[in-house]
Amino acid sequence: IVLTQSPGTLSLSPGEGATLSCRASQSVNYNYLAWYQHKPGRAPRLLIYGASTRATGVPDRFSGSGSGTDFTLSISRLEPEDFALYYCQQYANAHNSPRTFGQGTKVEIK
Amino acid sequence: EVQLVESGGGLEQPGGSLRLSCAASGFTFSSYAMNWVRQAPGKGLEWVSGISTGGTTFYADSVEGRFAISRDNSRNTLYLQMNSLRVEDTAIYFCAKDPAVLPAAFFDSWGQGTPVTVSS
Numbered sequence: 001i002v003l004t005q006s007p008g009t010l011s012l013s014p015g016e017g018a019t020l021s022c023r024a025s026q027s028v029n030y031n032y033l034a035w036y037q038h039k040p041g042r043a044p045r046l047l048i049y050g051a052s053t054r055a056t057g058v059p060d061r062f063s064g065s066g067s068g069t070d071f072t073l074s075i076s077r078l079e080p081e082d083f084a085l086y087y088c089q090q091y092a093n094a095h096n097s098p099r100t101f102g103q104g105t106k107v108e109i110k
Numbered sequence: 111e112v113q114l115v116e117s118g119g120g121l122e123q124p125g126g127s128l129r130l131s132c133a134a135s136g137f138t139f140s141s142y143a144m145n146w147v148r149q150a151p152g153k154g155l156e157w158v159s160g161i162s163t164g165g166t167t168f169y170a171d172s173v174e175g176r177f178a179i180s181r182d183n184s185r186n187t188l189y190l191q192m193n194s195l196r197v198e199d200t201a202i203y204f205c206a207k208d209p210a211v212l213p214a215a216f217f218d219s220w221g222q223g224t225p226v227t228v229s230s
Contacts, residue, residue, distance in 0.1 A: 034216035094214035
C-alpha cells in the first residue's frame with residue numbers, strides 16, 4: 001500500500017490549526033493507520049493509532065480521523081513544540097506485506 | 111519509561127559489514143516484537159526488518175538475504191547484522207518496538223537512531 005501525504009510543507013503560526021492528509025493507494029483494512037511526529041536528531045513519537053486513538057500522553061489538541069483510503073491528522077492549536085515532521089504509516093496487511101510510511105509533511109513556523 | 115538506545119553505526123565501504131545493537135530497558139523485552147526502521151538522507155521512513163518474540167524474522171525486499179535481525183532476551187538487546195552493504199543502505203537506523211508479540215502493527219516506542227554511511 002502506497003501512502004501519499006499532503007501538503008509537503010505547511011507554513012503556519014503558533015495558535016493556528018493544522019490539517020494533514022494521508023491518502024492510501026488501496027483501502028486500509030480495519031483503519032490500521034498510525035501517525036508519528038519526528039524532530040531531527042530525536043526519536044520519532046507515536047501520536048495516533050487505529051486512525052483515531054491517541055497514544056498515551058499525547059495532548060488532546062492532536063486528533064486523527066478518516067477511513068478507507070483517506071485519513072487526516074488535525075492539530076487544533078499549534079504549540080511551539082508541534083513544529084516538526086509528521087508521518088503516516090499503515091499496518092493493514094502486515095502479515096503478508098511490509099508496513100509502509102508516507103513521505104512526510106513538514107509543519108514549519110511561518 | 112521505555113528506553114531504546116542504538117549503537118554500532120559508522121562509515122563502511124560498499125560490500126562491507128556492520129552490526130547494529132539496540133539496548134532496551136523499561137519494559138519486558140522478551141514479550142514484544144522488535145524492528146529496525148531506517149531513514150535515508152532527505153527521504154522518509156522505511157521499515158527494514160522485524161522479529162517476533164519467538165524469533166521469527168521478517169525483512170523488506172531491499173535487504174532480504176543481506177541483513178539478519180536477531181535478539182538476545184537475556185541481554186535485552188536487539189541486533190541487526192548488515193552484510194554486503196550498498197551505498198543505498200546509507201541512513202539513520204532506528205530501533206522500534208511493536209505493541210504485541212508479532213511485528214505487525216504500529217511502533218509505540220523508538221530510539222534516537224544510529225547513523226550508517228556506506229561510501230568508498
